Structure formats: C-alpha cells, structure tokens
Amino acid sequence: MKLFIDTANIDEIKEASRLGLIDGVTTNPTLIAREGREFMPLVKEICQLVDGPISLEAVSSLSNDMLKEARDLAHIHPNAVVKLPLTRDGLIATKQLATEGIKVNMTLVFSPTQALLAAKAGAAYVSPFVGRLDDISHWGMDLVEQIITIYDNYDFETEIIVASVRNPLHVLEAAMIGADIATIPFAVIEQLIKHPLSDIGVERFLKDWEKVEKKNKR
Numbered sequence: 001m002k003l004f005i006d007t008a009n010i011d012e013i014k015e016a017s018r019l020g021l022i023d024g025v026t027t028n029p030t031l032i033a034r035e036g037r038e039f040m041p042l043v044k045e046i047c048q049l050v051d052g053p054i055s056l057e058a059v060s061s062l063s064n065d066m067l068k069e070a071r072d073l074a075h076i077h078p079n080a081v082v083k084l085p086l087t088r089d090g091l092i093a094t095k096q097l098a099t100e101g102i103k104v105n106m107t108l109v110f111s112p113t114q115a116l117l118a119a120k121a122g123a124a125y126v127s128p129f130v131g132r133l134d135d136i137s138h139w140g141m142d143l144v145e146q147i148i149t150i151y152d153n154y155d156f157e158t159e160i161i162v163a164s165v166r167n168p169l170h171v172l173e174a175a176m177i178g179a180d181i182a183t184i185p186f187a188v189i190e191q192l193i194k195h196p197l198s199d200i201g202v203e204r205f206l207k208d209w210e211k212v213e214k215k216n217k218r
Helices: 010-018 030-032 038-047 063-074 088-099 112-121 132-137 140-154 166-179 184-194 197-218
Strands: 002-006 023-025 055-056 080-084 105-111 124-126 159-162 181-184
Touching: 002 010, 002 184, 010 038, 010 184, 023 166, 023 181, 030 038, 038 055, 055 105, 063 080, 063 088, 063 181, 080 088, 080 140, 088 105, 088 112, 105 112, 112 124, 124 140, 132 166, 140 166, 159 166, 166 181, 166 197, 181 184
Parallel strands: 002 023, 002 181, 023 055, 055 080, 080 105, 105 124, 124 159, 159 181
Antiparallel strands: none
16 A cells, blocks of 8 residues: 655655655645645645655636646646546546546545546546544545445546545555555654554663673673
8 A cells, every 4th residue: 555645744744755655745725825835836845855646736616727727737747646626527627637648636535426436537546535524423434445346346547545544543444445545644654653562672672782781891
C-alpha cells in the first residue's frame, strides 16, 4: 500500500520524505490556507520535494470553470493531480479531463455508488472520507471495502485513496482490506512509528549495554 501525506506544511513533508515513507501528497484549500503562504510558490515547492502524485484541489463549482482551473493546475508540474468534488459538475469535468490525459482525484466520496461513477468517468483516484463517516456513526472502512469489491468486479483502474484518516487503526484496516493508498496526517505517521514495547526494548538494551561497557573498562 502506498502512503501519501495529507498536508501542505513544508516541514512535515520534508521530515516524512526523510523517513523514506511518502509516495505522494494530498492537499486541500483548508490545508493550504493554514500555511499562510501564496498558493503558487507553496505548491511548486511541494512538487519539488516529493517525486509522486501531488493532489491540488480546484475550488470552482461549475464544470466549465473546473476545466479551466484544472488545466492550470495540471501545468504546474508533471506530477500534479487535480482534485475535484464528487458532484454532477465534477463528473462532467472529470470525463473531459480524462480524455485530455489529466489525472483527477475525485474527493468527498461518501458512498460506493459515487465511487462507481468516479471510475466510470475516468478518475485516476477516488478518495472516500472514512473519518467523516465515522464521525456520524457510519463505519467508514465498510465503504472502502465496498469500493474495492466493485472495482475488482469490473477491473476499474481507478486507485482508492483512503482519506480523512484519523488514527493508526484506519491505516491498518486500509492495508488489511487492500486499499491502494492511505493519505495520512503527519501526526498519524508518527503514531505508526511508535510502540511502547519498542521504546521499552530499546531502553532495556541500552541499560544492558552500559553494564557491558562498565565491565570492559575494569
């Protein structure tokens, strides 16, 4: 399973890249706004840091406006992927962009039938938001499992990005059921690394090694 980082923070992207764990980046208007920087210099810097798909979200509502904005975003960098919402206009724009060779990540997906339509429209990626479904007492990972079944049934090439990830269990479940990608915040990446038994084990080994060194110095 590929791991993307869900952020627009340069320091987080650099640190995740240094760990060698990141295959791509997803951003959205909220994450971009949080950085307090001009859009174009920020996304160009992100594209230079990660050699993988970089999802950049269009903010237009109508298909014609989406198409114009998407083409502009796609020209920022060869790895740029355009994020469009799963709406009627989003589907229309995605269909056209697919014919132009522009990759689309259809976002804000909350049902398996929406994911089916995204694949039929030619989306390169589909992003089911599992955390937001959990928030309203729906089991978000059930949606991912349903999408996997549908895509396997019909050999769709659209890749599934498990999004709105809130904790390590979301990542584990995504990997267990065979999702293509999980896009995760930096805080969750840090949680994946840590385990109390690992910390205890390292501490114990170091204490034992100190005993060895003391004996060697006698």
